[in-house]
Amino acid sequence: METRELRYFVAVAEELHFSRAARRLGIAQPPLSRAIRQLERRLGVTLLERDSRGVALTPAGSVLLREGRAALDAVAAADRRTRRAGQAANGGAGLVLATKAGASSELLPKLLDAYAAEPDAVPVEVLLCGIGEQERLLRDGRADVALLHRPFDSITGLDSEELVTEQQVAILPAGHPLAHRPHLRMAEVEALPDLPMPRWPRSDGSYPPGPGPEVRDHAQLLQLVALGRTSVVLPESCRSLLRPDVAAVPVLDAPSVTTVIAWPPHSRSRALAGLVRTATRC
Amino acid sequence: METRELRYFVAVAEELHFSRAARRLGIAQPPLSRAIRQLERRLGVTLLERDSRGVALTPAGSVLLREGRAALDAVAAADRRTRRAGQAANGGAGLVLATKAGASSELLPKLLDAYAAEPDAVPVEVLLCGIGEQERLLRDGRADVALLHRPFDSITGLDSEELVTEQQVAILPAGHPLAHRPHLRMAEVEALPDLPMPRWPRSDGSYPPGPGPEVRDHAQLLQLVALGRTSVVLPESCRSLLRPDVAAVPVLDAPSVTTVIAWPPHSRSRALAGLVRTATRC
DNA sequence: GCGCGCGATACCCGGACGGTATCGCCGAGG
DNA sequence: CCTCGGCGATACCGTCCGGGTATCGCGCGC
Numbered sequence: 001m002e003t004r005e006l007r008y009f010v011a012v013a014e015e016l017h018f019s020r021a022a023r024r025l026g027i028a029q030p031p032l033s034r035a036i037r038q039l040e041r042r043l044g045v046t047l048l049e050r051d052s053r054g055v056a057l058t059p060a061g062s063v064l065l066r067e068g069r070a071a072l073d074a075v076a077a078a079d080r081r082t083r084r085a086g087q088a089a090n091g092g093a094g095l096v097l098a099t100k101a102g103a104s105s106e107l108l109p110k111l112l113d114a115y116a117a118e119p120d121a122v123p124v125e126v127l128l129c130g131i132g133e134q135e136r137l138l139r140d141g142r143a144d145v146a147l148l149h150r151p152f153d154s155i156t157g158l159d160s161e162e163l164v165t166e167q168q169v170a171i172l173p174a175g176h177p178l179a180h181r182p183h184l185r186m187a188e189v190e191a192l193p194d195l196p197m198p199r200w201p202r203s204d205g206s207y208p209p210g211p212g213p214e215v216r217d218h219a220q221l222l223q224l225v226a227l228g229r230t231s232v233v234l235p236e237s238c239r240s241l242l243r244p245d246v247a248a249v250p251v252l253d254a255p256s257v258t259t260v261i262a263w264p265p266h267s268r269s270r271a272l273a274g275l276v277r278t279a280t281r282c
Numbered sequence: 283m284e285t286r287e288l289r290y291f292v293a294v295a296e297e298l299h300f301s302r303a304a305r306r307l308g309i310a311q312p313p314l315s316r317a318i319r320q321l322e323r324r325l326g327v328t329l330l331e332r333d334s335r336g337v338a339l340t341p342a343g344s345v346l347l348r349e350g351r352a353a354l355d356a357v358a359a360a361d362r363r364t365r366r367a368g369q370a371a372n373g374g375a376g377l378v379l380a381t382k383a384g385a386s387s388e389l390l391p392k393l394l395d396a397y398a399a400e401p402d403a404v405p406v407e408v409l410l411c412g413i414g415e416q417e418r419l420l421r422d423g424r425a426d427v428a429l430l431h432r433p434f435d436s437i438t439g440l441d442s443e444e445l446v447t448e449q450q451v452a453i454l455p456a457g458h459p460l461a462h463r464p465h466l467r468m469a470e471v472e473a474l475p476d477l478p479m480p481r482w483p484r485s486d487g488s489y490p491p492g493p494g495p496e497v498r499d500h501a502q503l504l505q506l507v508a509l510g511r512t513s514v515v516l517p518e519s520c521r522s523l524l525r526p527d528v529a530a531v532p533v534l535d536a537p538s539v540t541t542v543i544a545w546p547p548h549s550r551s552r553a554l555a556g557l558v559r560t561a562t563r564c
Numbered sequence: 565g566c567g568c569g570c571g572a573t574a575c576c577c578g579g580a581c582g583g584t585a586t587c588g589c590c591g592a593g594g
Numbered sequence: 595c596c597t598c599g600g601c602g603a604t605a606c607c608g609t610c611c612g613g614g615t616a617t618c619g620c621g622c623g624c
Contacts, residue, residue, distance in 0.1 A: 001361050002284050004581095018602060031582050033602060043361070045368025050602065052590045060368040066548065067360035067423075074356040078349035079283050079325070086327025086342040141349070156441050157547030265439030266352065286612090300571060313613045315571060332571065334621045 003075050005039045006068045008032055009047065013065040016055045070139070077141030077264075094122025094271050098143035101128040102218025104259055105241050107164065108147065115278040122271040130216055131200050138264050145263045145272055149235065151255055160262035161280050168254035169236045172247050173228045179247035186233070186253050195231035198224065222246060235259075285357050287321045288350045290314055291329065295347040298337045352421070359423030359546075376404025376553050380425035383410040384500025386541055387523050389446065390429065397560040404553040412498055413482050420546050427545045427554055431517065433537060442544035443562050450536035451518045454529050455510045461529035468515070468535050477513040480506065504528060517541075 011021040012032065022029040040047050047061035057065065088094060099108060108126070115121050127143055131152075137143035138158065147163075148155055170189045172179045178188065190197060196212035198221060207214045213230050215221045218238070224230045226245040235257040239248050261279045263272055293303040294314065304311040322329050329343035339347065370376060381390060390408070397403050409425055413434075419425035420440065429445075430437055452471045454461045460470065472479060478494035480503060489496045495512050497503045500520070506512045508527040517539040521530050543561045545554055 001357055002286060003357070004284060006357070006360065019600090027581090028583055029602075030584085030604080033604090035581085037603085043365055043368065045364055047364075052601070055602085058368075059370075060364050063367040064360060064364040067356070067363050070548065071353065071356035071360045074349070074353035075283055075285070075288070078288065078346060078353045081349050082327055082329075082342050082346040083325055085345040086325065086340075088341075157439050159438050266348065301569090309612090310614055311571075312573080312615085315573090317612080319572085334570070337571090 001039070001042075003072060005035060006072055008035045009039060009064060010068050010072065012036060012048065012055065013057055013061060016057075018055065073136070073140040077139065080141035081267075094124065095145060095275060096125045096127055096143045097275075098127045098129050098134045098137045098146040100131060100134070100147075100149070100218070102238070102241065103149060103235075104147050104237065106237055107259060110282055111275075111279050114282045115275050118274055118278060120270070120274055124275070132203055134262075138262070144267070144269075145261060145275060148260050148262050150258045150260060152257070155260060155262050157265070158262040159265050159268075160260040161276055163259045163261055163279055165256050165258045166235045166237055167256055168233045168251050169239065169248040170251050171222070171225050171232050171234055171238070171242070172249065173225060173231075174245050174247050176228070176231075176247070179249065181249055183250045183252050186251055189231060189233060189251060192231060195228070198230045198232055283321070283324075285354060287317060288354055290317045291321060291346060292350050292354065294318060294330065294337065295339055295343060295350075298339075300337065355418070355422040359421065362423035363549075376406065377427060377557060378407045378409055378425045379557075380409045380411050380416045380419045380428040382413060382416070382429075382431070382500070384520075384523065385431060385517075386429050386519065388519050389541060392564055393557075393561050396564045397557050400556055400560060402552070402556060406557070414485055416544075420544070426549065426551075427543060427557060430542050430544050432540045432542060434539070437542060437544050439547070440544040441547050441550075442542040443558055445541045445543055445561055447538050447540045448517045448519055449538055450515045450533050451521065451530040452533050453504070453507050453514050453516055453520070453524070454531060455507060455513075456527050456529050458510075458513075458529070461531065463531055465532045465534050468533060471513060471515060471533060474513060477510070480512045480514055 008021075008025060011025050012018060015021040015024065018033055018036075019029045022032040025032065036048065043060075043064075045060045046058055047064055049056045049058055112124060112126070115124065127137065129137060134143065134146040134148060134153065135158070138146055148158075148160070170178075170184050172195070176195070178184060178192075196210065198212045198215040199207045199210050201207055201214075201216060213224055215224065215230075218234075218241075221230070221232055222241075222243055225232060226243055233251055233254050236248070236250070242248060261276055263276070290303075290307060293307050294300060297303040297306065300315055300318075301311045304314040307314065318330065325342075325346075327342045328340055329346055331338045331340055394406060394408070397406065409419065411419060416425065416428040416430060416435065417440070420428055430440075430442070452460075452466050454477070458477070460466060460474075478492065480494045480497040481489045481492050483489055483496075483498060495506055497506065497512075500516075500523075503512070503514055504523075504525060507514060508525055515533055515536050518530070518532070524530060543558055545558070
């Protein structure tokens, strides 16, 4: 199976429409139809059910969609990491660290400073990314290592070390009746009709249904809290970047959040090992 | 990057010899040279250092060797799993479970029986394999799930659940002086000059140097023990398949062994989830 | 110095991939 | 009921790329 065929199939499976997929791929529709048919013939499996008014995935097709995406990510990772390894010889960046914009705002500078002081440190590029993007960045080679937050982020398929665990606090508008309570319970925060919980994007980019506002990053979120439109439960380290017009109240029964440093398996370069070692010590 | 190019590069990087690699790939040498040059040009990176009397990997080349193997495994997995998903519709095998030949001899039949009794069970094919092969089988799609033994097997990059933990015992010829001791220590077992520890294959198939015999599976191993050529420390569940001419003595300070059931991340099919659930309950 | 082994180059051929034109099918709408 | 429009499949053609053969260039060793 060639990556070209996988790219073509993934495009069709995502669009469920040959002509749109062909446009996306920058080719005409007939060669795309032919390529998919040929792929089906070689695999001995029908991947798509075509009737008029559309295309649907067969069970085998959805297996190939999932596995094919993973394979394409692995190929992209090989490409990117090789390019960077070649340029690193000429003094390019050593490591790319991915972290959610707005999270770990205390830990990150401490880690970077401590690592930079190590004798064999290499330059670290920091990649600020949206919610849930980090796993993808690691898998397709755009990043070498990431700071993740369990249980929000999944670490399946990654190697990791725990760094810190912290309690969570509810972020409320400063003037809200609950803002002066010493502590809260999850049930109280979730039941606020005037402050519905925000909705985060799912891994496919869509949003779950519900009353709360759609948010993509922390700055956006804090602004919505200050405006009295939503409330949210976050790890307490976020206190350091709170605006004065919002309040933080501990939530006793919220799950505690563990910050972990994670990297793709089988990629322990010397530089990465040094960064991980530094991280676990500070 | 096409998988053809990756296959070609991996062949050359493994053989470190263009003509041999070309023979292995079933093509002539000139097109192979050209393909590698073209790959290097497109990546903007030199992958191989050619001087006369041979070829050597550059640092970027060894990155591409590692990442390229992973990518090729992912593509192979996509191919195999799709084929099987297509045939499964016609009543093909549901799950492939990989386990080391001779290990978990009590656990495995119990697990298979318990799972077969589940209402939504699918057929399970058991793949007996050599030491350290299971991870590869999972990654390239030949198996869906495996029984592994920590700390011998690495589970990096896999999802897993713990099943049982057990102590280890030393396996000795029945007539050996130490065979009647109530228990032993690792230092005593390792220091036997007449019974050197066997050598297991490494992940690349080669054997570490040393005095002990080279072994590949458990039957072979037990025969060598009975012949008085070696001794070995194994999990105590292996007692059930010991021959009468060997003895098992507990080793107090040997690391305990945990049997885990493991599967590739992002592949939780309904059938797999059922098998894992059954496994954790028995 | 001559032969030999190995990778690079030159050149040719066939097939695969992509493009344009067109067909066949089905559903919507007047 | 007929027609039109949308969509995927088919037919056909040109081109480029991948593979083969022949040969070169260059070290190394007998």
